[in-house]
Amino acid sequence: MTAEKDYLGVTPPISTMESNEREKEVTMTLMEELRRQNTFESEEEARTREIVLGRVAALVKKFVRQVSIAKGLSEQAANVAGGKIFTFGSYRLGVHGPGSDIDTLCVVPKHVSREDFFEVFEPMLKDLEGVTEVSGVPEAYVPIVKTKISGIPLDFLMARLALSSIPDDLSLQDDNLLRNLDERCVRSLGGSRVIDEILRLVPNVQVFRDALRCIKLWAQRRAIYSNVNGFLGGVAWALLVARICQLYPNAIAGAIVSRFFIIMYQWSWPQPVLLKQIEDGPLQVRVWNPKLYPADRSHRMPIITPAYPAMCSTHNVTASTQIIMTEEFKRGADIVDKVIVGSATWSELFAKHDFFHKYRYYLQVIASTGNADLQIKWSGTVESRIRQLVMKLEYVDSLILAHPFIRGFEQVSYCLSEDEVRAVAEGEISDSVAGRKKEDIEGKEGAGPVYSTTFYIGLAIEPKPTGATGPRRLDISYPTTDFTKLVKMWEKYDEATMGIVVRHIKSSGLPDNVFELGERPPKLVQKRVKGSSKSSNTSPDMPNKRQRSSQSASDLPLKVTENGASNLPSSLPPVVENYAKDRSEIRTPHLPFGENVNVATSAVAAQ
Template sequence: MSPAPPTQQKTAGLAATTTVSQSQSFLGVTPPISMNASTPEELKRTEELVQTLRARNLFESEEEGQLREVVLGKLDKMVKQFVYQISLKRGLPDAIARDAGGKIFTFGSFRLGVHNPGSDIDTLCVVPRHVQREDFFELMHQMLLEREEATDITPVADAYVPVIKMKFSGLSIDFVFARLALPSVPAGLDLADNNVLKNLDERCVRSLNGSRVTDEILRLVPNVEAFRVALRCVKLWAKHRAIYSNVVGFLGGVAWAMLVARVCQLYPNACAGAVLSRFFRIMSWPQPVLLKPIEDGPLQVRVWNPKAVMTSEFKRAAEVVDRVMVGSAEWGELFARHDFFHRYKHYLQVIASSDSDERQRAWEGLVEARLRHLVMKLELVEHLVLAHPFIKGFRKVHKCASDEEAFSVANGVPPPAKAKNGDTADPATMREVYTTTFYIGLCVESRPAGASGPRKLDLSWPTFDFIKQIQSSDLYDEAVMAIVIKNTKKSQLPLDVFEGEEPRSRLKRPKSSANKNKTPPQPTEQPAKKIKSGDGEVRAASVDSMAASTPPLAGESAVSTPGVPMETTSTEVATPATKGSDTDMDTPMTESAPAPVAADAATVDMADVESVQAPADAVEASAATPATTPPSATPVASPFGDQAATESTTEQPSAEATSAPETPVVATLPQSTLAPVKKKKLDIKLKLAGSS
């Protein structure tokens, strides 16, 4: 028996309730938890929620809605014309070719009715059986190129779900393709009919799946209006709290929609505000939502589990919403910006770079899609409690005046100050380098009570294995693409990741009243610094004297190993700690400058270079790394061309610098001939902050 249509009662501001009789059949796999209608207080909170969403510009204007309808109408006509031309090409009579049809469907947030202004439209092109996927990526692609409204057209034929990405009249469109086993596509085609899936290949089934699932969700919720308001709120919350991304392992739009729809089924007569208050409590259950118990198979298949991150966010949201419903808090508190770039003391930067916008779009997409594999491997490292990926990358376009600058930018080193000040450069030598940086927060376990001695944090295997996996892709072109993995501290993060927010780690600390009468330490009396090497221990009389008097190290020649990624190590320059950083104010710290050397991947055992007096729960990690190169420049091959670029050590930063340069862990560049340099292995005592 199919469920009877619910009666919808709309209140002001899109809040809605539904009255469902107990005699009616229920929606979902279990009966509802409560059939109670919303209280006047819950309706009031729902109206306040809608006002908050409107104030945040989450509802598109009438003009934009009309533009979307116009664009979809044009695409539908293009699909019918596309099918007609292919039908004639296959030798079909003109009358049959005109009746072959072709139709578009929408899915995703637009079909659910929860799209924001400027959001994309997921569009499905459905064609009859004599039209092939190759035709879509050839003729349809050509038809789009001939349209003035279509820009930024990027076909991705080998994707898991083949798609043409583009902008049409300024609107972002994801255009996917599905070929049915039918001689024609009727105007009244219903994709909910399971018979349309007969005799289809997997990629066509996956393309149809988006539209079928979206329509099914709308059919299975008792109150569509309350569902839409609640889902808008959940999506906004998830994005602001940085847990909205199925690519890196969190939940995507369809998953969030299914969770909200399930809560709507359990409380069919609840308004949007009441649904939200139940949503965060139900989804905070200690056990995941399961259809059957998890079984362990014969193979140890490991996947990254975002449960730890998401559980804490659900708990916070539940507490906020509880206070909102009793009137002691406002909805805006729920959407407070995430603290990802303040939460951890240590981060990994994964930098993908290339020489053109088109290549960069494909290259960054590949790296982002594989990022969860790196996260999974990192969590196997001893003493590493959590590897937390951020949900998006940060893209930049760098104008480089020379090959040397292009090389540095590709390795994550910002251009020199003169390039930022707008100094003139020869346009003939200017070149663009496109970079996209992804971040992974690292949480290191606290030292157990009574434990002593150093602990090893070796990130070489996860990073090199990930780079090898990325470079094995057919998309990778070593002549124009590069990938770099670096570690950085919270105080060294670039300002663009904070998106206009003031970094907490760089704010000046208020002076303690207990220290007002103390005499400030003299610069010449810095604490001594130890470096342990294979030849014994060397104690510097002071930080400044060590930095000034340390000579270049000599040793055996390094020979480049074919097939082994190159490594960028660091030149240690001990300087006083930066004021306002997360280290002690009067404690010397280590800053570094990149210096490319050739090394075997097995010798890389760097986790961080932070020689500071760590707190009681700090972790010490020892590592064997190649020695740094002499201050003279070392010629290496540029990652984006045949000309040679020169990479040299940077000069010692001053104590007044606002933040320390970033410390490379591994820099993997396109393979090239590298001039031998002198190196010597050091056994450096490293310290990482404990619990983040």
């Protein structure tokens, strides 16, 4: 609490009343359900994490000392140079679960460079007892080293301060520590500073943690937990729950969760969600202000971080993902309302998403290479651009929304020929390839693995207009072609070793690996339309073991003639219907509409 006011947050609480007996009962059942859902780690794993962090803290000090000596500092100066670790993310928030990684920030003095971090610290990690894997990504937006120690995954970031030594009692709360730092160091420090501010600004940390653990599990199960794909990431969810805790400072977890869904569904965005008042300070903090910063007007659900540099944690949200999350808030509010009155259980809130049952048409985005390490970087690059494809699809006439799934599906296929390589990269994996193992191709000339990651986007198409007849076609050739051009602009893109394919498929054509055992609905036998092709590829550029000839498959004409009606109901949910009306003035080149839908991912003349 501050001297000026007796409450936390930018506005007074909505209610300061204590939770009633019913809310206490549902909180108990909520915690029981969270334990049943295996969201808490075991005591043994918790002890292992503490031991690992202790070893890492000692290793960072050793690293700083070693670099200090190498750069000519005296033994005494090297010994007091220090070095300290700070955790952030779900572990620092106290809402991590079994197998979760630990986001760890290594803070070092000014004479230790980022090059030292990757050239000295990374090899030291590899030599540490119990380390099973180490992978550094120095060129990342936030440079990172990923590792696993004694079975615990850790992600290391590094920041050097303008200090000659790092004391053991160092706190990162002082904004002045960020003076004269490069942008990468400021970004690396941001995660820890934001989490510390969140924990400082909630009235009851334990209530906040219990409620956030619930919301985090719900968002993951409903497939809306992914910053990179246009939904909300961990920080944004934490900020929202923290804000509800400020509005109801004396409520317990069950009551906070109940109010969370009601308020989220009714929240009057784009007014920003703030935990504290943000003002320009001596460091010229960049705040969310649409008058001063016009670019901020495009933020659909602005949730602003409470630490310098203040920024919007939800800049990736698109029109489609906002609609999807709003519908999920409504669903959650309905279920929790029933839980409160005793006509539903918490397990219903955590029911698995229905993404792969929801749409008739999907886009597949397939990234592939012939090397496991390269595939990690290539698929990550493609995934980071999926949001751009979604935004382009949103402008296609008669496409209500484009729904990205929150993760890709990885697969390794062992191929014996160039034809098999190309087929796999196009998403066509035969039974013989699917059943083949690594040892089956060893020693065979021209054979090798293909590593592929497939991302999915569900397409919601407007219902056929009343009285309309004849064929209709949805032309998405421009956004898909533009997307492939975008990913190929990556500075490390290599046409000979990296493949990118975008194609549409019907729900009946989804592969088995997107479903859990027994989840897949029975396939219907469908008649094939004369002259139709099996799939449509926008840019079937496949990875090759050798350079391709001058004419690749992307040079070939592509045309789709699969027929099928939209599976959307005749009446749309209000939020979707309103969005469709708002888009009525947006037009892109398209083809005539009619009885059926043809999804075209290449330029096809109107007929």
